[in-house]
Amino acid sequence: MLKSNLKNDKYKDTALLLDYGFKAYQHSTIKQGEIYTTENKEFFPEHDTLITEDVAGCTKKINPDGVLSIENHEGQSIQSIQLKDKEEPKVKIAPIKEGNTKESKTKEKNIQILNSNVFFGLTILALVAAVIGFRKKGASKY
Known part of the structure; x- marks a missing residue:
């Protein structure tokens, strides 16, 4: 009915879509400290992230590249979030400055x-x- 010529039909149709969205989905938060593991790799969100979940239930799957996919009970992806790799910080060694030595x-x-x-x-x-x-x-x- 969104293609209807009557304005009232468009508003009713929009209201029905919004009602469906509010009844079928809910928001939740993925906390910054949550760790997700796949193939011996650990990933985490950089900050608290608001996600949309199906009220009937959802699953969270992470791929080897660190993309967290929120899927509904039918296996359809609702939302995807790129997470950060939790690897050991690499220690950088500062180069030693050569002084006024004979060799330099x-x-x-x-x-x-x-x-x-x-x-x-x-x-x-x-x-x-x-x-x-x-x-x-x-x-x-x-």
């Missing part, structure tokens, strides 16, 4: 020498290429 100074000097050698080598190579180019150009005129 020697490495810096070697890098500077290498950079300057590469620069001069490329410059000489460019000059040789230019000389060869001019010679070929001059030889082709005669």
Whole structure:
């Protein structure tokens, strides 16, 4: 009746749909501390999450990717929620800063020498290429 031309029919139909929704479904909360396990993995919601459940009962299934699916008694998915993986926090090791040791100074000097050698080598190579180019150009005129 939502396609009806009469406004009153549309309102009645909407009211019936809302009544059905309020009678057939309810809200509940998944608490932040709840743990869900699958295939030796544990997952949890980051914060309290409001979910919609079927009044006749529902099941909560979690897949290996951490998606919690709330299904009604007929097996239809009502809602899906992505949960966080509860893995051990990885310890990050800060790199050790090299002080002004003899080794670090020697490495810096070697890098500077290498950079300057590469620069001069490329410059000489460019000059040789230019000389060869001019010679070929001059030889082709005669």
